[in-house]
Amino acid sequence: MTTPTVPFRQLHQDFHTSEHIGNVAAAFNPDEWAEMLVRARVQSVNCFARCWHGWLYYESEAFPQWVHPHLQQRDLLPAMITAAHKRGIRAPVYVGVQMCNAMADRQPEWRQMHADGTLAGSPPLETGHKGPLCLNTPFAAFMDGLVRELCATMPAVDGFWFDGVNTQDCVCWHCRMEMLERGIDPADPAARARFGHEVVTRWTRRMSALVRSLKPDATLFYNAGHLGPGHVAMGDAYTHWEVESVPFEGWGFTHSPAVMRYVRTTGKPVVGMTVRFHTNWGDLHSFKHPVELEYECAQMLALGARCCIGDHLHPSGRLEPATYELIGNAFRAVEEAEPWCDGARPVCEAAVLTPESPVPGWGANEPAAIRGALRLLQEAAVQFDIIDATAELKPYRLLILPDHVTLTPELAARIDAHVAAGGAALSSGSSGLKTDGGAALSCLGIERVGDAPWHPDYVRPHGVIGAGLPETEHVMYLRGQHVRALDGTEILIEAYRPYFNAAWPRYAGERSTGEVVYPAVTRRGPAIHFAHPVFRIYHETSAPWVKQMVTNAIRSLLGTMLVTHNGPSTLRVHLNEQKAEKRFVLHLLHYVGTGLGGKRETMTDRIPLHDVECSLSVRAPVADVQLVPQNTPLAFHQRDGVLSFTVPHVHGRQMVAVAPEAER
Ligand SMILES: [Zn+2]
Incomplete structure (x- = not known):
């Protein structure tokens, strides 16, 4: 299998749109939409086929009952794909899976059932996402049909981004029958959890086989909001990893770097994913502090990952220019750093x-x-x-x-x-x-x-x-x-x-x-x-x-550590190697948060550091040390396998490229 195309600058454009909103996508203009992405330096955009409300955003022949009832631009998804492709932007297709309000209400027999007989998800008289649906019910056949139709009717399918594919703990009739047939005790919570994980693993592998039979080059990712050993064990079904993590609520600022440090060891490409919102997904009329977005992207690059920023298309179908200025500024800094990140592996x-x-x-x-x-x-x-x-x-x-x-x-x-x-x-x-x-x-x-x-x-x-x-x-x-x-x-x-x-x-x-x-x-x-x-x-x-x-x-x-410095503990240092370029790249990040004592900690400041003394353990004789992307040479000395230099300023992010002497 060839390495998938996983660009550095990706946009995830949510479009979860309630059926209680009218005139959906009425103001959508594919060229205006795509030009906005170009200005924001986007290289890949996840476009919606099916949202968490359960609605489709294209004229489906197989499932007309699930097309959004107020969708005005009936060919929204294919129009997005065509407009993006015209400008060289990839456009993988987003498909919401288990979370689905429309089906949870209309096909309740497909919902996951708790051991006490209640249905999983929000109760009928409360707001919130209903579902999740069980992947062991005929819902799985619906998903097959949907994917077949998308592959057959879309102008192109670069990949599938399946969302909400989580482990399940379900005693619906289908799950109970299978457990009993196979001698698994549905009353044993641990056995049930293992079975639920097996159901999800089995569905995921089967779906990847189906997609590969139809679109062999499509990228495949299944999002669960987290990636741990259980996901990596079914890594054959994924082409790459995407680490969804928003520094709010359960994730915090530690989840994203921890998961990126883990999944990067598999050798598959990794994409870090955050949002442009101040809090969480769907917080449309909020804006993340630009320094925080810059920090998150800089951290993704330093950890060897690509960057994805999440947005949410307004129900009208129109993009907010201020949002794309925010995203574009973050991606400008990413683009600047790419030559020192491409093909980089952590040391x-x-x-x-x-x-x-x-x-x-x-x-x-x-x-x-x-x-x-x-x-x-x-x-x-x-x-x-x-x-x-x-x-x-x-x-x-x-x-x-x-x-x-x-x-x-x-x-x-x-x-x-x-x-x-x-x-x-x-x-x-x-x-x-x-x-x-x-x-x-x-x-x-x-x-x-x-x-x-x-x-x-x-x-x-x-x-x-x-x-x-x-x-x-x-x-x-x-x-x-x-x-x-x-x-x-x-x-x-x-x-x-x-x-x-x-x-x-x-x-x-x-x-x-x-x-x-x-x-x-x-x-x-x-x-x-x-x-x-x-x-x-x-x-x-x-x-x-x-x-x-x-x-x-x-x-x-x-004994000797790979990297030491005399900066404060708020300074992050990451050492990578670009084998093809025959150099090491040290990333220094210094961003400081506010909100101590508040509920939402934010990164709002680049507090400059001056004269940061760094030492790297490098045995090979070094020929050149430069600040990049400025390409400013730095004085250095090397003794007993330790390379020392002083970085004059770290203002947010600073990279240092270290080139050993060419082998004779
Ligand atoms: Zn079930």
Whole structure:
């Protein structure tokens, strides 16, 4: 299969339009519409065939009853595709899948049913999206027919963007019958979840096979608002990944970079996707701060992804010029950076093994341990991927197992072998310990006794782990593990007990007695274990001493880090390599948020940094270091495999291209 065309600048144009709105697309003019996209530098636009209300936006012969009842421009979708293609813009077709108000009302037997017999989605007398529909019902045949008609009647189909394809937990008649026939107990929630995931996986693969039989070159993506191991496991059905993530509500600012760091390890192209709205999708008359949009796109590029910005076409069919000025400005900065991003791959020294389950939940559900690890490692300038249990470990000098990674005996053996072969490991909480469902890592040299009996307990940082911290008790906010160090394992930091656990009738015992109770941080050679869930603690509390201790441990395990700098912890640094251009590109991003204490944190400022001293671990002799895209040469020196230079200004984003000497 050839690599799909996945351009850098993409637009996703929602058109979820209620049947209670009249004159739909009456003011749509295909040339005006497409010229607006050209001015905004759009290279690809997702165009609507079927929205979440369940309506179609073209003259369907097969399903006339589902065409939007007030659609004035009856050939809206083909007109969009033709106008876009005339200007060299790709136009994949958007198809809403499970979420569907019209069918939920008119074909309720296709809706997912909860175990208590209620139908999934909003109740009939409440507003909100109804559905979701079950992919194990005759609804699947409707979807086949729709896709066949679109492939047969549209002027061209560049790809399909299927939306709302989520795991399901359904006991509708079709699901119940199949589970019973196959000896699966519908009353067992875990068995039901596995079955629901199987139904979605099966449908997804079948749909991809159908599309490929009709349009072999079409791109294929199935959106669930999140991508985890469960989605990657059915990656054969996808041509690329798109990371829908809006820095509001459940996603926040950590979801997008965490998922991009994960899916980029599959080798498929990745598109980061945000919206131009201030809050969430459909917030039409709001505008994201331009600096925030610039930041999100810069981060996507730095993480090796392409950029997609979401908009929503007004029911009239007319585009708002102010919106396209906002999008165009963001895409101008993207276009400027493209020569240093095309074909770029991240250079990583560490990998974080995700504790996320291979059976996905609904929506954004990456674990708090991953969110904490992401923030902590980014602030410490560590260059890392996020991986799952199937990943190859060899490329990574350091493996990080955050808080509650459950290991199979096979994976534990692979990690032990990796450490024995010269790698390093840092684990925390119950990761790497023998638990009910998990195997132990021998390389840690510790044994689990149980959950820590004292909470909260305290650590007294000292030595390598405590560098930069006063040697006195520091609280660990979440309960840790009680471990015992085996012979040959060093106890680096010990845990101190409180007077008593706060439980009725005693309270306010949260003070250290000064009595050592069990190890808090242990080390055996290149393997360090923190008994507390330090990444979740950092996610929940941002405790600076926790960050300092973990950072000290990482530095101690890695020795020389790939990138170091003297900037603040708000500076993000990402090192990529462009093999074809024979150069490294360092992305420095400095954007600072406002809204501390508010419900919506926003990025509104590029606070300039001056004279940022950077060091890169580069063994090959370097010939040239330049600020790009300015093409300004930088003075540098290189000694013992460490390249050093000073970036005079970082105003938002600054890239630095590093070219090693040509091989003789
Ligand atoms: Zn069902």
